[in-house]
Amino acid sequence: MHVIVLGAGVVGVTSAWYLRQKGYDVTVVERQRKAGTETSFANGGQISVSHAEPWAGPSAPMKVLKWMIRPDAPLLFRPRMDPAQWRWAASFLRECTSARAAYNIRQMVNLGTYSRSCLQTLRKDLGLNYDHLEKGILHFYTSQKEFDAAQEPARIMRELGCDRQVIDARRAVELEPALSPVRHRITGATYTGDDESGDARKFTQSLAKKAEEAGVRFLYGTDVVGLEKASGRILGVNVIHDGQHQTLRADNYVLSLGSYSAILARKIGVFLNIYPAKGYSITVPVKNEEAAYRVSLTDDEYKLVFSRLGDRIRVAGTAELNGYSRKLNLTRCRAIVRRTAELMPDAAHWDQAEFWAGLRPTTPSNVPYIGRSKFPNLFLNTGHGTLGWTHSCGSAAALADIVSGVRPDLDFAFTGL
Incomplete structure (x- = not known):
């Protein structure tokens, strides 16, 4: 057949x-x-069961309204004369309840856990090499409000079998010493040891x-x-x-x-209620091995993910709901460089960052x-x-x-x- x-x-x-x-x-x-x-081609690189918290949640509508006036906002909605965009947005708002968010987390954790297991078996059977690391994913927070908001989704994920543990700043830096320069700014973190990273391309x-x-x-x-x-x-x-x-x-x-x-x-x-969310990434050569991370990271306040791909650093994030254009918005690219260099100034040659943008096929529920x-x-x-x-x-x-x-x-x- x-x-x-x-x-x-x-x-x-x-x-x-x-x-x-x-x-x-x-x-x-x-x-x-x-x-x-x-x-x-150049996505964030994470195999992240722990990244199962959907965009649509109780706090999302107010965040989106606040971010509409920021050109470097993590989630940028640019209204267009496009019925598909408005249908998607209306459905997104319907997903922003606690009950719907909990249901969507369950779907994504179940699929993610199963998928990670399938990937591990496939990698072993075929001997695939794609700069993968099995060092877990560390979500760190520099905002107390964002850290507090992460508690309930993390609890739901643990109940579903995703071992996303809540930890303090001291433990976060023990797991990833590259965060030492900003330890005083970290309000808390979560760590999922079973998650992975690697080059999707x-x-x-x-x-x-x-x-x-x-x-x-x-x-x-x-x-x-x-x-x-x-x-x-x-x-x-x-x-x-x-x-x-x-x-x-x-x-x-x-x-x-x-x-x-x-x-x-x-x-x-x-x-199909799918709309493109243009995401951005930077890929940068490592400068200082001791200052460069190896544990995959997630900066939840800025919605950025960090993966180590051999001698390269990959940082990806932000979402721009603005049609099908793949044109680079340099303001958003530079915002990623600025935030990452602020956190880890000696990790990479930040002036050599390669920029990329791609269209993520996004449903309102994720x-x-x-x-x-x-x-x-x-x-x-x-x-x-x-x-x-x-x-x-x-x-x-x-x-x-x-x-x-x-x-x-x-x-x-x-x-x-």
């Missing part, structure tokens, strides 16, 4: 791998010339190579322009390859086009679409927001089960089940 996977980011490539392991004939369609060169491209060796076909440089449907099924994918219009046909189709999934799905009457659409042979694995790297292997393993007619061994609100 033939399956076409649309998209060769980390979610699409893992989907192709797990489907191939189930015995399917798999083709991956990707508009770029390599796998992992859009949203997966390296992982995606390494797994794509393994998938090709296993028989998966990759059609790079191929634009997806539409889906054909009739009699309640998908009949084919319309693409442009080397300037020629073609129709690719298969038995089943998997939609993993990130932020563009919603646009393609809308053409065939499938509504919970992705995984499962079957209203078309029985069109499957969804998209909308992972900031956690595509964290959730990719688990999403893909679960989706391969669903395509095979098996309910996944995972407590999650799958689409169409």
Whole structure:
């Protein structure tokens, strides 16, 4: 049985791998010339089950209003004449209750824990090398208010099996001495020892190579322009390859086009409440090993995540809800450099920072679409927001089960089940 996977980011490539392991004939369609060169290219690098607190929470509406006047705000909403943006915003507000936040945390922790286990097994079985570190993730707080607000989500995560422990500044610095210069500013921290970090692009491209060796076909440089449907099924994918219009046909189709999934799905009457949240990152060469962190960090006040990738430092964060433009906003890039250099002035060559921006496919709840659409042979694995790297292997393993007619061994609100 033939399956076409649309998209060769980390979610699409893992989907192709797990489907191939189930015995399917798999083709991956990707508009770029390599796998992992859009949203997966320079993301934050964390495998972070502990980052399961959704953006939509009781305090979010007031924060968003306050941040609208700040060009360097962690979450920036720029109103546009775009019905999709306003529908997304209205749904986001409905998710901002304590009950909905608790429910969404449960979904993300369950998926994240399962996915991390899948990744660890895959890494061991295939011998993948992607600058991964197994040193946990340390959330630190320089605001007492933010630290206090983290207590309840951390408690919920512990109840769900994510061991996110609340610790003090002294213990935080013991775990990561690079925080010593700002110890006096740290009001508290949490630490999840089982979390990891690694280069998502390296992982995606390494797994794509393994998938090709296993028989998966990759059609790079191929634009997806539409889906054909009739009699309640998908009949084919319309693409442009080397300037020629073609129709690719298969038995089943998997939609993993990130932020563009919603646009393609809308053409065939499938509504996905996904909107692009443009995120930024900096990648900087290490200057001083003793001053540079190795434990992956999260600065919750500024919504930044820090990962160590070999001899490089990666810091990513902020979200800009402002359409599909990937143009760099240098104000936001420099804000990341400024905050990181303030925390760890001697860690890296800050004047050599490489800037990047990518579109994260974000749902109002931060919970992705995984499962079957209203078309029985069109499957969804998209909308992972900031956690595509964290959730990719688990999403893909679960989706391969669903395509095979098996309910996944995972407590999650799958689409169409």
